[in-house]
Amino acid sequence: MRLAKIEIENFKGIGNKQVVDLKPITLLFGPNSAGKSTILQSLHYLREILERRNADPDQTIAGGLIDLGGFATLIHGHDLNRAIKLKVCIDLRDDQGSERLPLNSGGSLGDSNFRNLGIRYLVGENTELKEYAVVQEIALGLEVRWSDMLQAPYVAKALVEIDGAAVAELHSPAQQGRAHLTAFNFSHPLLQAATDPDDLMEVYEEAVDEVEPSAEGDFLGDPFSTPLGNEIWELSRETSADATENKTVDFRIAVETVLGALPDLDRPLGLDLVEIDQNLIRQRYATGTAILRLSKEGERAATDEYELERRRRAGLSALLDELVLGPIRIVRDYLSAMTYVGPLREIPSRKYRPRLSPDESRWAQGLAAWDLLYTDPSGKLLEEVNAWLGGEERLKTGYRLEKFQFKEVPVPSRFHQLFERGLSEDDLGELQDLYATLSGRSEIALRDFEKGIIVAPSDVGVGISQMIPVIVGCLRSQQGILAIEQPELHVHPAIQVGLGDLFIQAVQTSESIVGAGKTLLVETHSEHIMLRLLRRIRETTENEVPPGVIGLSPGDLSVIYVESGDGGVRFRPLRVDPEGEFIDRWPKGFFEERAEELF
Secondary structure: OEEEEEEEEOEOOEOOOEEEEOOOEEEEEOOOOOOOOHHHHHHHHHHHHHHHOOOOOOEOOOOOOOEOOOHHHHEHHHOOOOOEEEEEEEEOHHHOOOOOOHHHOOOOOOOHHHHOEHHHHHOOOOOOOHHHHOOOEEEEEEEEEEEOOOOEEEEEEEEEEEOOEEEEEEEOOOOOOOOEEEOOEOOOHHHOEOOOHHHHHHHHHOOOOOOOOOOOOOOEOOOOOOHHHHHHHHHHHHHEOOOOOOOOOOOEEEEOOOEOOEOOOOOOOOEOEOOOOHHHHHHHHOOOOOOOOOOHHHHHHHHHHHHHHHHHHHHHHHHHHHHHHHHHHHHHHHHHOOEEEOOOOOOOOOOOOOOOOOOHHHHOOOHHHHHHHHHOOOOHHHHHHHHHHHOOOOOOOOEEEEEEEEEOOOOOOHHHHHHHHOOOHHHHHHHHHHHHHOOEEEEEEEEEOOOOEEEOHHHOOHHHHHHHHHHHHHHOOOOOEEEEEOOOOOOOHHHHHHHHHHHHHHOEOOOOOEOOOOEEEEEOOOHHHHHHHHHHHHHHHOOOOOOOOOOOOHHHEEEEEEEEEOOEEEEEEEOEOOOOOEOOOOOOOOOOHHHHHHO
16 A cells, blocks of 8 residues: 555645645655745645545644644635645555455445445455456545634535546535535446456446536436446435435435534444335235234335345445445555654653554654664664664664663662662572562664774764664564654765665565565655665666665656645656656756766
């Protein structure tokens, strides 16, 4: 699972929509205050909305120095008449069959009419066509507006896409209880019935034109073109509380939401459906004038009809929950796993006490990395960090981390009193028992190989302590987005190039497949990191990657130059060819200082 694209409009310095394609490793370059942090901040904002239902945040879950300042600060030009529009696309090709994707669960929807989905036909049944059996990409777009009535922002629109085609939209005015599911795409490939693998292959090979709904309430495709589409349409007409019998009206179902157009993601999608009229059903099977007196056969038939109606409503709710809320939940969970390492990492104090309970906000200052090193019971993480710190073909810092265990003797205490009085043979048994009760603590220090001494992190150059959170963040097993600001801070150029190889390892899986692991977003000014990545691309193309080193392809690296002008912030991609050379020219004035000083 990987973040593949982000679209931003009317957010901070960005006015007109900017589309940024992301790769496993994305480097963000640009002058100071040009807007490089805008991408990271937009992800933090989206996470706040999805995870905490907070469209007006200042301090964020990520912690650190991130203070978004609220909607009025985030909206472009501080113009409350505009709307912030954010959209993220997540590539799921490496997570086929993941339990995190409700659409791939293959669960029953309670009615045979809803088992015609092609995606359900192959999941767990046919491995040859797995490329066509699961969703390849999902996208979520949110539109956040300001309400003068509420004096607060709210989510006015949520758009869900699957495999590049719109599924549906959720719209809401500022008033509560007015949200609707609209713009349903009846022509989406997932709604096409598939009874044969060859038919399913054809469905997914056909190009799906992405159609933008012209207005709230429209729908895409012909609802009556497939049995499943017709069933969804008929059910919405029969059961939606605000529907009519007119088949030409817009597709619209009222839904329960908690933040404008955004439903409660921890609950099934709540549709505003009319109650089943049991008396009306019983009337159909009654005889004579006593309309509620039924024969045994009539009672059974009425019960069967009621159960069918109940299952049809449950089926519609479950289907729309999977198609609409399923992708939104995936985006929320993916962003919840994001790790953010800020530009200023704290140096652990002497006798540092780690947090035993995980706290993701401590990554922003780097202290969460030290917490992991202190509390890692196996010591494997410490070994991996040391392999990078001291490896000849890696960072070559001349240091390694060592963990020491200490027993602490309280003063005064019985243990202390025995030593103060003087020990005898009779005290040995008691002394051994008291020793077992002493509390212990760990301490991590650095061994300087050149001088052969042990020093505290606060006693060495700042660069080493600044690197540790970056190294731990890259090596720890958690997948998802790893966002790092200024990884090269206070680091010597000879070590900076090694960070490039560290980043390559971070985005690979255990099978050494680059691109299926973490997604790195790195805001940097380091030419040296970039040069190492370009070198690895060149070596990969020429089949000259050194032993023990991981290669890189041009498709796994994105270099983006961020510049600010009269029209707002602009993201300019700089393409790289297989020879490790830039296809696009660098903007004037960046990385030209070296040439000017030399020549």
